[in-house]
Amino acid sequence: MSATADPRRLSLQQIAEARHSAAFVGRAAELDLFRANFDVPPQDERHRFVFHVHGHAGVGKTSLVRQWGQAAEARGALVAWVDETAESVPEVLASVAAQFSGARRPLKALDRLLGIHQRALHAAAREAGDGEPSPGALAAAQAGLIAAGTVPVVGALAGGVDPAAVARGAGGLRAALGGRARQREEAGLLAEPVRVLTPVFVTELVRVADTVPWIVLFCDTYEQTAPLLDGWLTELLTPRRHGELPANLVLVLAGRRRLDPVPWAAHTRLIEDVALAPFTEPESRRLLNAQGVVDEDAVREVLRLSGGLPVLVSTLAANPVTAGDASATAVERFLSGEEDPDRRAAALACALPRRLDADLVAVAVPEGRPGLNDWLIELPFVAGRHSGRARYHEVVRAPMLRLQRLTSPQTWCAAHDRLADAFAARRDAAAEGGDPDRLWTEEAWREAALDALYHRLCAHPRVALPDALRAGTDACHQDPVAARHWARTLAEAGEDTDSAVLRDWGRDLLAALTDHGPRATAACGLLLTRAGFDDTGRAAVLVARGWDRFRAVEFDAALADHGRALALDPRSARAHQGRAVTLRAMGAHERALADLDRAEELAPDWAWAVRERGETYRRMGRAREALAALDRAHALDPADPLTLGSRGLVRQRLGNPEDALDDFDRAIALWPEYHWALVRRANLRSVRGDPAGALADLDRATELAPRAAGIAGERGDVYRNAGRYEEAVTQYGQALALDPEYAWAHGSRALAYEGLGCRDEALADLDRALEIDPDYEWARQQRERIAADEGRDRPAG
Numbered sequence: 001m002s003a004t005a006d007p008r009r010l011s012l013q014q015i016a017e018a019r020h021s022a023a024f025v026g027r028a029a030e031l032d033l034f035r036a037n038f039d040v041p042p043q044d045e046r047h048r049f050v051f052h053v054h055g056h057a058g059v060g061k062t063s064l065v066r067q068w069g070q071a072a073e074a075r076g077a078l079v080a081w082v083d084e085t086a087e088s089v090p091e092v093l094a095s096v097a098a099q100f101s102g103a104r105r106p107l108k109a110l111d112r113l114l115g116i117h118q119r120a121l122h123a124a125a126r127e128a129g130d131g132e133p134s135p136g137a138l139a140a141a142q143a144g145l146i147a148a149g150t151v152p153v154v155g156a157l158a159g160g161v162d163p164a165a166v167a168r169g170a171g172g173l174r175a176a177l178g179g180r181a182r183q184r185e186e187a188g189l190l191a192e193p194v195r196v197l198t199p200v201f202v203t204e205l206v207r208v209a210d211t212v213p214w215i216v217l218f219c220d221t222y223e224q225t226a227p228l229l230d231g232w233l234t235e236l237l238t239p240r241r242h243g244e245l246p247a248n249l250v251l252v253l254a255g256r257r258r259l260d261p262v263p264w265a266a267h268t269r270l271i272e273d274v275a276l277a278p279f280t281e282p283e284s285r286r287l288l289n290a291q292g293v294v295d296e297d298a299v300r301e302v303l304r305l306s307g308g309l310p311v312l313v314s315t316l317a318a319n320p321v322t323a324g325d326a327s328a329t330a331v332e333r334f335l336s337g338e339e340d341p342d343r344r345a346a347a348l349a350c351a352l353p354r355r356l357d358a359d360l361v362a363v364a365v366p367e368g369r370p371g372l373n374d375w376l377i378e379l380p381f382v383a384g385r386h387s388g389r390a391r392y393h394e395v396v397r398a399p400m401l402r403l404q405r406l407t408s409p410q411t412w413c414a415a416h417d418r419l420a421d422a423f424a425a426r427r428d429a430a431a432e433g434g435d436p437d438r439l440w441t442e443e444a445w446r447e448a449a450l451d452a453l454y455h456r457l458c459a460h461p462r463v464a465l466p467d468a469l470r471a472g473t474d475a476c477h478q479d480p481v482a483a484r485h486w487a488r489t490l491a492e493a494g495e496d497t498d499s500a501v502l503r504d505w506g507r508d509l510l511a512a513l514t515d516h517g518p519r520a521t522a523a524c525g526l527l528l529t530r531a532g533f534d535d536t537g538r539a540a541v542l543v544a545r546g547w548d549r550f551r552a553v554e555f556d557a558a559l560a561d562h563g564r565a566l567a568l569d570p571r572s573a574r575a576h577q578g579r580a581v582t583l584r585a586m587g588a589h590e591r592a593l594a595d596l597d598r599a600e601e602l603a604p605d606w607a608w609a610v611r612e613r614g615e616t617y618r619r620m621g622r623a624r625e626a627l628a629a630l631d632r633a634h635a636l637d638p639a640d641p642l643t644l645g646s647r648g649l650v651r652q653r654l655g656n657p658e659d660a661l662d663d664f665d666r667a668i669a670l671w672p673e674y675h676w677a678l679v680r681r682a683n684l685r686s687v688r689g690d691p692a693g694a695l696a697d698l699d700r701a702t703e704l705a706p707r708a709a710g711i712a713g714e715r716g717d718v719y720r721n722a723g724r725y726e727e728a729v730t731q732y733g734q735a736l737a738l739d740p741e742y743a744w745a746h747g748s749r750a751l752a753y754e755g756l757g758c759r760d761e762a763l764a765d766l767d768r769a770l771e772i773d774p775d776y777e778w779a780r781q782q783r784e785r786i787a788a789d790e791g792r793d794r795p796a797g
Helices: 012-023 028-037 061-074 089-102 108-127 135-141 163-167 172-177 180-191 193-209 222-237 261-270 281-290 296-306 310-318 330-335 341-349 358-364 372-377 394-407 409-431 443-459 461-478 480-497 500-515 521-530 535-551 555-568 573-585 589-602 607-619 623-636 641-653 657-670 675-687 691-704 709-721 725-738 743-755 759-772 777-793
Strands: 050-054 078-082 215-219 249-255 271-275
Touching: 028 050, 028 061, 028 271, 050 061, 061 078, 061 215, 061 249, 078 089, 089 108, 089 193, 089 222, 108 180, 108 193, 108 725, 180 193, 193 215, 193 222, 215 222, 222 249, 222 261, 222 500, 261 271, 281 296, 281 310, 330 341, 341 358, 341 372, 341 394, 358 372, 358 409, 394 409, 394 480, 409 443, 443 461, 443 480, 461 480, 461 500, 461 521, 461 535, 480 500, 480 521, 500 521, 521 535, 535 555, 535 573, 555 573, 573 589, 573 607, 589 607, 607 623, 607 641, 623 641, 641 657, 641 675, 657 675, 675 691, 675 709, 691 709, 709 725, 709 743, 725 743, 743 759, 743 777, 759 777
Parallel strands: 050 249, 050 271, 078 215, 215 249
Antiparallel strands: none
């Protein structure tokens, strides 16, 4: 900033950031190294395309790469950040795409495929009875309206629906995914998302790279994401593997360990290896001086105790020590500035929980004085102090845990038991009113459950392990991404208790869940072979693996797993239900009903099994039987919005729009983010002559699912039903911009063009719809009709 800059043009945050940057101490050589790379042309042998920063915890990796990020932005670079919260390569790509969009550099083609990938995942979940109603069932529910013209099917099903499809029952994957081209695309994204998405990502990077001086992608905490990203990143850098990357791309990795030489060996000439050592004495002195520590005795003692680790220099600078005051233990070093023995004991006790708040402090320190939490969160080694998720820095926490575990085992166990009980109470409170079959997808419940599990394992590693592994069976069943958090909890408990058994389980489960993407199949295999479960437990694992294989469209394998589960435990209602859903997806509806009969015999009050019966009848075109089953499911679980949404579609098909609207209203009241029901209600409102209400629903649905092409298509239908053909054409165009292979949107836009008198455009759209889906019979009939009308209108002669 120049001396004459007008301060009114700067925001408070900009001024604070400038001060932070100016106060950044040390790492001058590393900063200069990174900055200088921008001045070296990519063709120059000295230019580096990958920077890898590594070093021990507390050595300042994150602080350095944040400074690098500011340096890159100062050079006009487009910057994106990824950390350990990304659980798969598609999540990494979605995060990068979202950040680029925020910088007005959208990756539109990638966004479209990511949207299709998400819809395909949701479709599989719905087929599994694990989410919204199945897209395959949507066609049957629309039968009453199809005769009046095409009806768009939205959400995961973004294809065309025609009377012939309804006559065939509209079940199975083909109906769920639409036409052949869409089926291939979505099936490919489900089976091999990385292979499909990566070339598009590369193409989009090349396009965006032409508009900015540099693109810099940062991957922090790489020690956690390396198992997930090593193979993908090295393939990206391999010529002709996924396309040619732009030369103005720089990749920054920051983690504790050196790069694995096996995957990275072929790329060493591209990499600048930056090993961060502890601060030199001059750097430590500058940091201490910046924090007001100038007494030479105190400075020397901090230098001796910190070992140059920046986090410890900062910690000890906040409580300077004097010569001769040192203790032999690391804990004494961190707390040497605090003379109050009660506070020292409290600081030690509060290292036990992985996160802190006032209630947990009261549990960890039952006899603590008022104001203890306020004092604790201001300690220099506490991160996230005002975020509601305060935690000790791991460099400080680890020796505190070790000291307590070794010096007072009984106190250690008792404290962890208290914390486990506190988190169990939070877990149970979070479960109230929730669906027990979806709890692992709920963040509040999952965090409390994992913290309860962690503390129980810390108190009693071997005794608590069997229950922890059984909990993992449920996690793998409900949400493979959540299962990764579960596996990480076992690994952390193993480290903190020095338990080789827990450490090995956590390591192997994490590898299984990471190496195979967001899939639980390999982790279930470990549980089957090593957990020592009885037949009932093994059957539960097989059911979890069966669902995982079902979601991956591996129907034969899913069927086999559910069959093996029933051989072990013939009374498993979940195995019967899982096999029924798999059989239904394979078109074997009668066999599916037989399994659902048995599931209901075993668990007559289980609403999910009854709802699946309703779904099955609906896909078979047996609407009245579907309604009866869904009525029973609703009576068993009145708070299930999915049952209400499904019943709304059945009632709509049976010609009961008032009752259908009531069901949609109640479903949305129970689940305001239920965008599928919002879109279905919009469709019903449009048909009933309420375009304003329909558009309001679609506005809300767009907020919830901005990349869903089907919502824009539905909006086009609202305008078309109201005779507003030009606006309809615009909306169908937006849908097709999101998804050019959206056959239904081409067919529906053809009718809007026809309304405007543009027959050539209408015929062209219908030709394109049939090119995408040669079996789209409705489009074929419309084309024949319009062509025949055109022939009648042409003058004879």
